[in-house]
Amino acid sequence: MSKRYGEGDASTLALQRVNFEVYHGEFVLIVGQSGSGKSTLLNMIGLLDRPTFGTISIDGVEATGLSDSERSELRRNKIGFIFQSYNLLSDLSVVENVMLPLLMTGQPAGGAKDRAERLLGHVGLRAQVNKQANQLSGGQMQRVAIARALINRPALVLGDEPTGNLDSKSSQDVIALMKNLNRRLNQTFVVITHSREIFGDVDKVITIKDGMVENIESFARPAPPA
Amino acid sequence: MGYRLTLALRLLTKKKGNFVATVSALMIGIMVILFNSLIFNGVAQGILRDLGDYQFGDILVSKNEGTFGTDSLQVISYVESFPYVQAAAPRLASIAWMNSTGGFALNEVDKVPVVGVDPQRDPSVSLLYQTVAKGRFLKSDGEIVLGANVASDLQAVAGSRIDVKMINSRGEDSVKKFAVVGISSSPGGLAFDDLAVMTIDDVRGMTTRPGQTGQILVTLADPSYGQDLKSRLEKAYAQKNLNVQTLEEAGEETLTGIRSGIAFINLVGYFGLLSASFAIVTIMILMVSSKTRDIGILKALGTSKHDIMVIFILQGLVIGSIAAASGFAAGTALALYLQSAEFSFGGGLELEIVYDPLFTLTSSLFAVVLGVAAAVYPAYRASGLEPVDAMRHS
Numbered sequence: 001m002s003k004r005y006g007e008g009d010a011s012t013l014a015l016q017r018v019n020f021e022v023y024h025g026e027f028v029l030i031v032g033q034s035g036s037g038k039s040t041l042l043n044m045i046g047l048l049d050r051p052t053f054g055t056i057s058i059d060g061v062e063a064t065g066l067s068d069s070e071r072s073e074l075r076r077n078k079i080g081f082i083f084q085s086y087n088l089l090s091d092l093s094v095v096e097n098v099m100l101p102l103l104m105t106g107q108p109a110g111g112a113k114d115r116a117e118r119l120l121g122h123v124g125l126r127a128q129v130n131k132q133a134n135q136l137s138g139g140q141m142q143r144v145a146i147a148r149a150l151i152n153r154p155a156l157v158l159g160d161e162p163t164g165n166l167d168s169k170s171s172q173d174v175i176a177l178m179k180n181l182n183r184r185l186n187q188t189f190v191v192i193t194h195s196r197e198i199f200g201d202v203d204k205v206i207t208i209k210d211g212m213v214e215n216i217e218s219f220a221r222p223a224p225p226a
Numbered sequence: 227m228g229y230r231l232t233l234a235l236r237l238l239t240k241k242k243g244n245f246v247a248t249v250s251a252l253m254i255g256i257m258v259i260l261f262n263s264l265i266f267n268g269v270a271q272g273i274l275r276d277l278g279d280y281q282f283g284d285i286l287v288s289k290n291e292g293t294f295g296t297d298s299l300q301v302i303s304y305v306e307s308f309p310y311v312q313a314a315a316p317r318l319a320s321i322a323w324m325n326s327t328g329g330f331a332l333n334e335v336d337k338v339p340v341v342g343v344d345p346q347r348d349p350s351v352s353l354l355y356q357t358v359a360k361g362r363f364l365k366s367d368g369e370i371v372l373g374a375n376v377a378s379d380l381q382a383v384a385g386s387r388i389d390v391k392m393i394n395s396r397g398e399d400s401v402k403k404f405a406v407v408g409i410s411s412s413p414g415g416l417a418f419d420d421l422a423v424m425t426i427d428d429v430r431g432m433t434t435r436p437g438q439t440g441q442i443l444v445t446l447a448d449p450s451y452g453q454d455l456k457s458r459l460e461k462a463y464a465q466k467n468l469n470v471q472t473l474e475e476a477g478e479e480t481l482t483g484i485r486s487g488i489a490f491i492n493l494v495g496y497f498g499l500l501s502a503s504f505a506i507v508t509i510m511i512l513m514v515s516s517k518t519r520d521i522g523i524l525k526a527l528g529t530s531k532h533d534i535m536v537i538f539i540l541q542g543l544v545i546g547s548i549a550a551a552s553g554f555a556a557g558t559a560l561a562l563y564l565q566s567a568e569f570s571f572g573g574g575l576e577l578e579i580v581y582d583p584l585f586t587l588t589s590s591l592f593a594v595v596l597g598v599a600a601a602v603y604p605a606y607r608a609s610g611l612e613p614v615d616a617m618r619h620s
Contacts, residue, residue, distance in 0.1 A: 048526060048614050069530045076528025087523045087617060091236040101527055103229035148527075 001054025001064075003040055003211075014040045015051070015211045022156070022204070025186040027179060031196045032208035038192040039160060041208060045190060046079055046158045047071045059155035076104050080149030082178075082191075084161040086141040088133040088148075095120065095129040098147045105152060119147045123177060139170030146177060150187065159191035163198065175199055230533060233524075234540035237517055244513055248506045248545045249552070252593045255499030256553030257560070259589050262495045264561055266488040268569070268577030273484065274477050275578045279353040280418065282476040283443035284452055287459065290469045293318070297466065298439035304462060305444050310451040313350030316439040318342040318429045322422065326380045326388040335379045339421045340392070342429030351443040354410070354418060360384050361408030367428050370404040373419040374411035382406050390424075394434040402432060413574055449473075503596040506545065510604035514538065521608050522616025531609040538605030539598055546597020550590040557586045 003015040015037050022028050032038045043049040044056060047063055055064045058078050063071065080101075081087075088097045095116045102112035120129050123143040128136060133144060142162060149157045159178070163171035175198060181187050196205060207215040238245050278284060287301060294301065294316070302314045319341050325334040345364040349355045355363040361384030364371055370390065372382055382388055386406040394400045410418045430436055446452060452472045459470045514521070521534060529537075561581035570576040 043614055046526070069532065072525070072528050072530040074528075075526070079528075081526055083526075083617070087519075087526070089236075089520055089523060091520070096232075100229065104528055104533075109228055 001044060001051035001056060003037075003044060003049070004052040013211060015044070018054075018208075018211075018213050020206055020213060020216055022188060022190055024155075024188055025182070026188055026203040027182045028188075028190045028204040028206065029196055029199055029202050030190065030192040030206045030208060031194065032192075032214075033194060036208045037211040038194075038208050040211075042158055042160050042190070042192050045156075046081060047075050076101065077152060078155040080152065080154040080157040082142070082145050082149050082157065082159040082162045084164040086138070086145045086165075088141055088144055090132065090134040092133060093129070094125065094131050094133055094136070094144050097133050097144055098151055101148060101152045116147070116151060119151055120144070122181075123147050137170070138166050139173055142166060142170070142174050143177060146174070146181070150181065150185075155188065157187060157189050159189060159193075161193055162191060163193070171198060230536050231540055234537045234544060237513070237520065237537070238541045238544060244509050245545070248509050248597075249549045251502040251505045251509075252499070252546060252549035252597060253553045253556070255495075255502035255596075256549065256589055256593050257556055258498050259492065259495035260553070260557035260586060261560065262491045263488075263582075263585060263589075264564055264579055265577065266484075266491050268564070268579045269575065270481055270484050270488060271578030271580055272575045273481060274473060276412065276575070277477045277480060278473045280357070280412065281352075282471075282473050283351050284446040284449050284473055285444035285455055285459075286471045286473075286476045287442040287444065288440065288469045288471075290467045293435070294439040294442070296437050298437075298442060301442055301459075301463065301468075305442070305455070305459070308451075308455060308458075310446055310448045311455065312445040312447045313347065314442055314444045315344050315347035315351040316426055316442055317344075317348075318426050318435070318438060318440040320392055320429050320433050323391040324376070324380060324388050324422070326382045326386055331381075333380045333382075335376060338376055340390075340429060341418065341421055341423050342426035343423060344426050348443075351445040354423065357410040357412045357418065358408035359411040361406070363408055364423060364425055365407075367425050367431075368402075368404060369407045369424070371408040371410050371418070371423040372406055373421045374409055375420045376422055377406070377409045382409075384408055390422075390432070392429075392432040394432065396434065400432040400434070402428070404428075413570065413576060499592065499596060503600040506542070506597065506600035507603055510538065510541065510601055511607065513541075514604045514608045517608075518611060518616045518619035521611050522613045522619065525611070525613035526617060534609040535605040538608050539601045542597040542599070542601025542605075543594065544597075545601075546594035549597065550593040553593055554586055554590040557590065558583070561586070 001015065001018055002013065005012045005014055018041060030038050030041060044051050051064065055062060057063065058074060061074060063074055066074065092100070095113060098120060099112040099116035102115065103109065117126070117129055120126055123146055125140060125143055128140060133141065136144065163174055166174060178189055182189050193199065201219065203219060205217045206213060298316050302316065305311050305314045319339065322338050322340045323336050324338055325332060343364070358371060370388070372380065377383065380388060384406055388404055388406060389401060390404050391399055391401045404424065410423065412419060430438060444455065446455070456470045456472060459468060524534065558581070561579060564579040565581060568576055569579065
């Protein structure tokens with residue numbers, strides 16, 4: 001796919017003939033310098049924006065020609081987001097933030113809350129379930145965001161510089177959590193970052209430069225210790 | 227609807243100032259409408275009450291042309307045969323010129339409306355006798371009760387003697403001396419403050435109209451039978467050219483101007499409520515702006531445009547509902563208070579406050595409609611935000 005902003009001589013080609021596949025259960029990094037088009041690419045994959053040319057398929061569903069409400073439904077059911085600035089709703093508590101995607105899909109509140117609390121336990125935040133989201137530390141908020149992203153068991157979790165606002169310790173904790181969930185739940189992650197090293201072993205690294213895919217590296221990750 | 231309502235309430239109550247402002251704006255609008263309605267309808271009902279008590283009774287029977295002769299007794303007898311009729315009494319009006327020498331000067335008043343009443347029957351059909359503030363009501367021929375303003379012009383008091391001149395049926399002057407036995411005054415001025423009252427026989431004698439009656443006042447034990455009596459009278463005396471009016475019909479000319487004023491004031495009130503709704507639109511647009519980032523997050527998570535609109539329209543519904551409930555409660559309390567306080571303007575006309583729960587409810591529900599309507603445009607703006615741009619909003 002390609003993405004052009006603006007028209008005529010004032011237009012900018014943010015992405016050019018980007019073409020790759022992500023397989024179920026992969027942990028994929030998209031790396032590049034600032035302005036390389038990583039965020040634009042993530043917005044395309046997350047159906048937050050439309051490509052100018054080309055197609056995007058998510059879990060077998062061709063998303064490019066969908067209406068706004070169909071794209072919203074696909075995001076609701078198939079995609080989870082982890083943002084650099086966490087993007088939690090400060091008016092809601094921790095558990096309410098996590099269960100929100102479930103409520104959007106029509107799940108009853110009681111069951112949604114139970115599942116949210118279990119998931120918060122998995123990410124180490126059981127004691128904070130009833131706190132207001134804005135009362136947590138950065139690392140804790142990002143773990144809430146991870147739980148929220150996973151609650152609907154999406155086909156794909158997208159991370160937009162998820163460690164960008166965290167200190168090194170918190171960054172390591174969040175990365176370890178994501179990789180743990182990737183291995184245990186076979187959850188597919190696509191994460192954009194400008195620092196590939198902190199993520200360690202992954203399945204695929206896609207390097208973006210000037211809006212084009214410069215390189216795709218696939219790795220056979222070592223099996224986890226028994 | 228569950229999570230949308232929860233989100234609507236959370237987003238709304240986070241900014242308590244905006245929430246209070248919008249509810250208050252609508253509630254004030256409702257209270258203005260209710261207050262106007264209570265006061266001005268109270269004025270109209272008070273006027274109607276006084277007209278009934280002093281001038282028209284519950285039913286006013288007259289002739290379309292001319293006056294009753296001896297058939298007035300027949301009509302009175304027919305009317306009083308119904309168990310729901312309390313009493314009926316005749317009246318005859320004329321115009322008089324009066325003078326007195328009160329205060330050692332000749333005081334003259336021209337063209338004073340005079341009402342002739344049956345002093346035995348009239349107290350059964352009207353409260354005119356209760357308006358005598360000084361002295362007493364009529365008992366016999368040769369006595370006169372002056373309205374307060376007429377007495378003031380004549381400088382007459384109870385006990386004075388005045389000359390009264392009328393024009394008889396032959397066009398001749400007819401002059402007679404009268405003893406002033408009472409001065410009449412009413413708070414609303416709708417009684418006989420500008421008139422004079424004498425016996426009907428005195429009016430008949432001075433105007434050489436023996437046995438004539440101009441109007442028959444009828445008072446009902448149960449006013450709900452007014453239309454029934456009217457129908458029966460019109461049917462029974464179809465050939466007699468009767469003009470039978472209920473109190474509302476008889477008072478319509480007096481009330482027409484007031485009703486127009488009430489309608490205008492109510493219109494002003496509704497425009498005020500409309501203005502309140504524009505204030506709500508402005509405040510809700512500000513709320514959308516302050517929640518831009520949250521809207522972007524919701525859209526990124528998969529909330530559809532439709533659901534974003536529902537959330538903000540629910541906010542309008544909540545605002546309108548709270549304003550409606552508060553307005554209904556406050557309007558009811560105001561009406562009950564005004565009823566118990568026997569409100570009047572500066573000791574004048576005592577208002578007849580009528581609490582209409584249906585009108586109060588309707589006005590309050592109008593707030594719900596306005597709250598929702600005011601939310602539509604802000605909801606539309608919110609739903610159109612692009613999630614990527616919205617999430618960058620600080």
